[in-house]
Amino acid sequence: MSPDAKPAKKPVSTLFSTGPTRKRPGWSPAALDDAALGRSHRAAGPKARIQTCISKIHSVLELPDDYVVGIVPASDTGAVEMAMWSLLGARGVDVLAWDAFGRLWVADAVTQLPLENVTTHVADYGHLPDLSAVNFDNDVVFTWNGTAAGVRVPDGDWIPDDRAGLTIADSTSACFAMDIPWKKLDVVTFSFQKSLGGEGGHGVIILSPRAVKRVNSYTPPWPVPKILSLAKECKLEAGHFLIERCAGRLRTRIRGKMIKPGAMQIIADTDFQRVKAI
Numbered sequence: 001m002s003p004d005a006k007p008a009k010k011p012v013s014t015l016f017s018t019g020p021t022r023k024r025p026g027w028s029p030a031a032l033d034d035a036a037l038g039r040s041h042r043a044a045g046p047k048a049r050i051q052t053c054i055s056k057i058h059s060v061l062e063l064p065d066d067y068v069v070g071i072v073p074a075s076d077t078g079a080v081e082m083a084m085w086s087l088l089g090a091r092g093v094d095v096l097a098w099d100a101f102g103r104l105w106v107a108d109a110v111t112q113l114p115l116e117n118v119t120t121h122v123a124d125y126g127h128l129p130d131l132s133a134v135n136f137d138n139d140v141v142f143t144w145n146g147t148a149a150g151v152r153v154p155d156g157d158w159i160p161d162d163r164a165g166l167t168i169a170d171s172t173s174a175c176f177a178m179d180i181p182w183k184k185l186d187v188v189t190f191s192f193q194k195s196l197g198g199e200g201g202h203g204v205i206i207l208s209p210r211a212v213k214r215v216n217s218y219t220p221p222w223p224v225p226k227i228l229s230l231a232k233e234c235k236l237e238a239g240h241f242l243i244e245r246c247a248g249r250l251r252t253r254i255r256g257k258m259i260k261p262g263a264m265q266i267i268a269d270t271d272f273q274r275v276k277a278i
């Protein structure tokens with residue numbers, strides 16, 4: 001077949017997102033009619049929509065009240081590397097992998113960050129490493145669901161409640177699709193392009209109070225590019241996260257400083273009401 005010939009076999013649905021996943025049922029370009037495309041994400045209207053999106057993520061995922069949510073640049077990869085560059089180095093690191101992206105986080109820990117005490121637990125496709133060998137005195141980086149490998153951790157029972165290190169879980173294809181025991185995780189990341197059938201470009205990072213404490217009390221010994229930094233002047237960057245106390249409950253909002261142009265499309269694209277119904 002000539003490379004220019006029209007393929008005879010066509011997909012059942014032509015609604016692809018960048019995942020690559022299918023767009024959500026009911027999606028049409030009309031979803032973007034009032035998406036505030038071309039407007040600054042710092043303007044009042046777009047900023048309010050970003051705040052609503054953050055609140056919906058918090059409520060649909062049923063996160064603990066004291067966990068905070070931020071939307072960050074560079075998709076899930078940006079969110080995972082932001083956690084690694086901003087938080088690691090305070091103690092040893094165990095990093096686990098059973099798919100291609102997990103292997104990227106291993107490479108980050110072993111060849112990119114100047115970490116002194118790194119233990120790797122890598123399994124071939126189709127397998128998990130021995131989870132009982134993980135040292136939770138260290139920070140632990142792993143992938144909840146190795147999307148392309150089709151292998152995920154069974155549950156959170158292997159993670160102790162009284163761990164000393166932080167657990168950092170790339171959960172991009174697990175969030176909204178699998179039960180996640182939030183209290184076992186200190187950093188959770190995902191992007192809109194997986195279970196939500198949305199678009200890439202921005203990621204989401206969720207932090208437990210212990211992760212926030214690390215941001216506020218620890219400065220890595222290496223330079224952290226602004227785009228990977230959770231902190232501003234050694235405190236959680238209020239541009240990512242705005243934490244409000246509302247009727248005694250912690251609520252999270254975002255001011256959108258780190259959000260880059262393009263976020264408005266991603267946000268308009270997502271139908272959280274429907275996700276909640278499912």
Ligand SMILES: Cc1ncc(COP(=O)(O)O)c(C=O)c1O
Pocket residue numbers: 019074075076077078099101102143145146147148170172173190191193200201
């Ligand atoms: C497990 C896992 N982590 C990370 C990524 C990268 O996600 P993104 O393209 O949103 O950076 C993927 C993408 O397929 C993935 O499956």
